Amino acid sequence: VITVLLLLYISPDTRGAAQMEPCRARCSGTRCFAAFHRAADSTAARDGCADLGGHLMTVRSSSIHDILPFLLGNLTGRFWIGLHLATGCPDPAAELRGFRWATGEVGSEFTHWPAAFDGSCSSPRCVSVSQEDDFEWVQGPCGDRLAGFLCEHGLGDPCEARTDARGAAPVYTPAAGSSPPGSTAVRTPPDTKYFCVSGRWQPAPRSCGAHEGVCERRCAENPERAPSPDPPTGTDDPCVALDCAQGCHKDGRASACTCGHGFKLARDGRSCVHVDDCADERRCTGENSVCVSNSVGGSRCVCEDGYKSRSGRCVDVDECASAPCEHKCANTPGSYECGCFPGYKKDPKSPHTCALFCGEEECAAECDPNNRFQCFCPDGYVADERGGDTVCTDIDECSSDYCDDLCRNTFGSYVCACSPGYTLVDQFRCVKNEGPTDEEPEGSGEATSQSFPTTTTATARPEPPRRPSAVSAGGLAGIIVCTVFFSLLML
Template identity: 35%
Template sequence: MFGDYAWTPLAVFGSGCGTKTRTHAAMSGSVGRALLLLCGLGLGLGLGVELPSRLGQCAGELCAFQESVELEEAQELCGEMLGQLSPLDSDLAVLRRVLRNFSGPAWLDSKDRAGNCLYVTPEPRKYWRTCGGKLSGFVCQYRAEDVCRGVTAAGGAPVGYSTTTGFSLDGSDTFPPGAIAVAQRPGDEYPDSKSLCFSGRWLKTPWNCEVLTGGCAHNCSAGACRCPEGHDLHENGVSCVPRPTPAPECGPGFRPGPDGKTCVEANGCEAGNECEAGGGECVSNHGSPACLCAHGFDWEDGACVDISICFLCEQGKCYKQDGVYRCACLEGFTVSPQNPTKCVRKCTVRDCPATCDKNEKHQCYCPDGYVADEVNGTVFCTDIDECENRMCEHHCDNSFGGYRCGCAPGFELQDGYRCVRLVYHEEEEEGAEGSGAEPPTQSTATAAGLQPAALPQYIKTGSILGITVFLLLCVVLLALLTRNAVKRCGRFELSTFKHPDLDIYYLQQVSTETYKRLSLDRQQKNDPQRP
């Protein structure tokens, strides 16, 4: 216990109190005792100087203080604390209680004829020794009417006790005059209360302003504690609390700094934000959160949206549809079905100017459903009438750049061009007969949506294969017929048509000279037969 230290204010006597006048005679009279008490309590705690406290222990009318001192120093310290060195006849039981934590002998106030001085050990036992040198402590005695009992603090807060000279008295049973009791909860910056032991009772602050400045932390005036400029009196009536500085008025994007006086830029990303959830990164922009997206993306509607296609649009037009950006084209053009960033000419009449390469005039482009046609040196795009090519099984309605298929009543359009007969249930047919309803006689067509000009399904892979097989069969058949005809012509005789004047010439390749010779021979043959 006595090996530890705590910090308490250093007390020095005020003016008019001599440090060498503490005598037993001064303690005898009530006037002298009051004067001594007031003089001893008139200590300058406001000086703010602190020392490591020395440890003491009190019980009954005795207090033992552990500090290595000589005899004269012990007498002075007892006087400063409004007591005197304990005499020879001190109660051993009380001495045992106050010395229970001592590690060495302590001075008592007595001398024998040989000039030896009295001291006591912790057992306790009293001994005589020479008056020179230092001992581990000393024992002071007080008047019973001046000693105080412990303080009971409100709320059960622990109470610490000390003397004005810096001795800690925690754990004592009684407390000498001038002792200070401070009640303070652990962790609190300021005490709950502060009291002074005076004439056997505790005085709460503020007491007499001339005594220890009334117990006030700063100053005492007119029986009340006072605080310096910029501070307010604490609710305990003793302590001074710094007055809160009004928070500065900060502009947008700024907030009061840690010192409470200046403004610092606010970090808008400290609080929760939606940037990360939307695939972006949060940055503070003058105190407001701003979401940054990767290259080619832009923050819209709480998410990073891909806008990279807008930089590739051929005609520089871009729009957002269903959360996705798409290219748009100028009037008269439409987005190419092959490349969503390109624009192609849109034709809404039968003939439109073709889009041709400036460097190669014969390289021209026409929209789907149109064919290039040159008229007077100008290339036009002319609409293809798909209905002439029997693109639909039943009905066909041609349009600019496309066509529309339809079906007769009782059929359903499938695959955009096929008409499939509808199958009616018997119940539906009976219901129709019973109701007397007549089937519609007017030809109606189930229309398909407008389609770009393209070959129908039956002229695709399967149809091409069938046509190829058909052409091969025709070639083979023609070859067989030719061969058969050649054989028959080689042995063919027209016996029923024989006549002297009829010559039969076999078909053969002849030249012009051969033809003349044959004609001359025929003439000579006929001349003898003339009459």
């Protein structure tokens, strides 16, 4: 079907408003788009589209973006589209970065900004596209005279078919009792072609090749040859019986369910299923950017975890700037990693914090530099004074019978196990296995290394003291002596 925009823009109703015709045009759904190869600044481009009953083109989806290569075809130079920054400064965090479409909308299911987006307050406020820049949305001064502009126009009502006054029946494409916008009617003879535009049949261009050529001739002006439409009939609404999930398109006596953008018609012909725009590899091609499908249709580009949008790019977030780690923090691409000072290790229950660590039978205690009697040891160790120094010594928990059966002491902890025929429960209790078993009788033999769990984990039973009193034995003796001394002075 030849594109109806050639008629929308050069029909008798609009010829007086603007003596121009599109070089190329194409329709998608209920919208039609056309390229005008005429030098203009953004204001003249906007007024040119408005004079023809439309507005500058909005590229709000990947499917509409795919029309641009056809519209610009072999045309060179930049062409205005309907995207501009009305007031204020660009907002890199917004979907359209503070810009808005010619229709006033600020959202979009598709974006195609270049990597070198200018987010400064002095940046240009209008946008154009070109083949040379892979149809990216390039900012430019609104007063620049570019090669042309792209317009958008809505399709109108369907046209009714009937036999003309001479009894000749034109050939309709598609063949139907009522022709949707964009349909053609050919009368033979004299091989005259017409288009359905806004409920009326309009004569087609003499070349009848708008879908292949560039800058076609003007439409023939002989409307009396157009097939005369029948008035609408008073039949019941055919859409009622279809019970469509979203929308319904009536075509004379026929009707069909339709779906909004971001959805497609399911096999049942009534319901709509979501179209995964993220399957398009051209979506969200920026580094560290991912495509997220919306539950209501369409999709949007967001930065991966650990990144944020800045001037149109996803840049790494320095999490260490907020001091999330107790000791050391190393920023990594998209994340960060905590570390600990010597003598400490990451707390497995809280990886952002650090706990004292020895890993040997004895280690030097961690003492307050301002109070040598205020010392601390890792869990599973006890403080011991030796010649004026405090040493942390591993506690042998196995000597305190904290396991039901077998026990193995480890540095800072202990591990319980059971003899063959028994099962370890709650990490310290041994329960006899039920049913017959080929294992040795309970309690027989010696435990092997395989009898113990491979991980060194403290048991759930009441634990022995994990940290000594902050006051050592020597410190306690000093307190007692001082107390007695001051008591005698008061007598």
